[in-house]
Amino acid sequence: MKSFKWKFPIIYLCSVGIANIGGWIYLLAINLLVLEKTGSALAVAALYIIKPITQLLVGPWAGSLIDRVSTKHIMVYLDVIRAILILFIPFSDSIVFIYILVFFIQMAGAIFEPASFTYMTLLLPENIRHRFNAILSFVHSGAFVTGPLIAGILFMIGSLKEALFVNVVIFLLCAALALLLPRQMSTATFENSRITWLNIRDDWSLVVHFSKKAIPFFVLYMMFQMVMLLTAALDSMEVTFAKKVLNLSNTAYGSLVTLAGIGFLVGAICTNVIVRFAPAKLLMIIGTLFVSVGYVIYSFSTTYLIASIGFFVLSFFLSISNTGFMTYIQSNIPTDMMGRISSLYEMLSSFIQIIVILFLGLASQWFSVKEVVIGGSILMFCVALYLTLLSANQFKRKLVQ
Structure with missing residues (x-):
């Protein structure tokens, strides 16, 4: 080093x-x-x-x-x-x-x-x-x-x-x-070759083959992405929730956003210390779990104080989870396939994101904003908890082997 x-x-x-x-x-x-x-x-x-x-x-x-x-x-x-x-x-x-x-x-x-x-x-x-x-x-x-x-x-x-x-x-x-x-090139042997539809089809097959061989990694990846997609969907209702449910002024809402930025910054500072002792997968799992806890606190809040606590918790651990996630996927995806795997996985995530946004948008027409935000945060917590339990089971199986 x-x-x-x-x-x-x-x-x-x-x-x-x-x-x-x-x-x-x-x-x-x-x-x-x-x-x-x-x-x-x-x-x-x-x-x-x-x-x-x-x-x-x-x-x-x-x-x-x-x-x-x-x-x-x-x-x-x-x-x-x-x-x-x-x-x-x-x-x-x-x-x-x-x-x-x-x-x-x-x-x-x-x-x-x-x-x-x-x-x-x-x-x-x-x-x-x-x-x-x-x-x-x-x-x-x-x-x-x-x-x-x-x-x-x-x-x-x-x-x-x-x-x-x-x-x-x-x-x-x-x-x-x-x-x-x-000038950093891929380690692939076909660099600078022509890109044809046949090549693209073959690349899809390679990614599918990789995903089948690395099912535990694929599942963990998609569970993490699901939590992040739910955060993005709930963020789209953030202003409405703050103004209509918490009755916050523009200034108070602005201070919440600022507090989130401070939480993210403090989390990043702490991550620079923690990362030297904790493995990437643990950072990803713990960070994701507490991001969802922060959203649950925020969704059930009735005062500015409780909402600010939730905002700080979720933003603090968001920095930790993102760092763990990036390192985890860098360690598990072959560098010569990094572009193809990440692009296709992002495409799948985007498809799910559109469905989640549309679903929450429709739900807001049938239920109150508070009910939708609470439901979304609880779903996020359940996914994060499943991700934690799944990771724990994988760790136990490795110990047995």
Whole structure:
């Protein structure tokens, strides 16, 4: 570990940190811009369904591309493409055209995420991945806190369109930083080969074969993803719950979000210590369980104090669970198949996410928001508890063998 050079991982971390801050600026700016143009909360909500749809579209073939070409150059090209697409948004008066641009921006992001994850895995020796992931979690949490703050400052001193111009510069800066990274290729023997529909079909077969051989890993992966999908679905009702159930003011709700950012940051700091002593799988399991506990506390809250406790608990352990999850899948997925497996698994997760969001949306028409949030949090806890018990049983079987 001492001989490992941290120069390139630090460049990668800087790129990720800047990109995450830019992501917050873009997210808040595009939401407010669409709301400003349409005056419709439904039009804003539609933005959140675009991402899983694009992941469904790119999932079948993105992994085949990622595992065959330079992941570094994919990252550079996609950053430049997103910068160009965002540049067109401020000049558009058509809401339809803005949605089309957002669609392609999300499509580029759906390819970028598994490409970046694959590159990171190839860049790092296995013995330092857990520590790097803990630092990466800290970078994400820092962006969680500073991103909205910087966005708010930009909105105050300028316009939404000017904030998007800043976002263009951020993505170009990330592309420039990525150019400084070494050219890291997949270990696959067919790199730079043509990508055909026959290759894509064969890649699907390989992923299915891997999943059948690694059923315990696949089940744990999907159970974790189910908890994360439920968190995303419940987050879509967060504002309504805070305003209509808890009767919080805008200021009080804003402080809850800030508290969540602080919890994530503190969790990331603690993770950097814990990760040196605890295995990745344990971090993932314990973190996931307590994330669900935090949501249960929040869903049953009747006062700001109880809600804030729930928010802090879930955000604190979210950092721990994410770090454990990243290290766990890096240790269990072959590097030469990382792009294909992660892309297809993300596609499956996105399909489930759409169903969960639609189900909770329909449920909110039949039941009160509080009942839906409570039901979703209890379901999340049950899935997390099953994940914990399943992991414990797998551990017992290994001891017996």
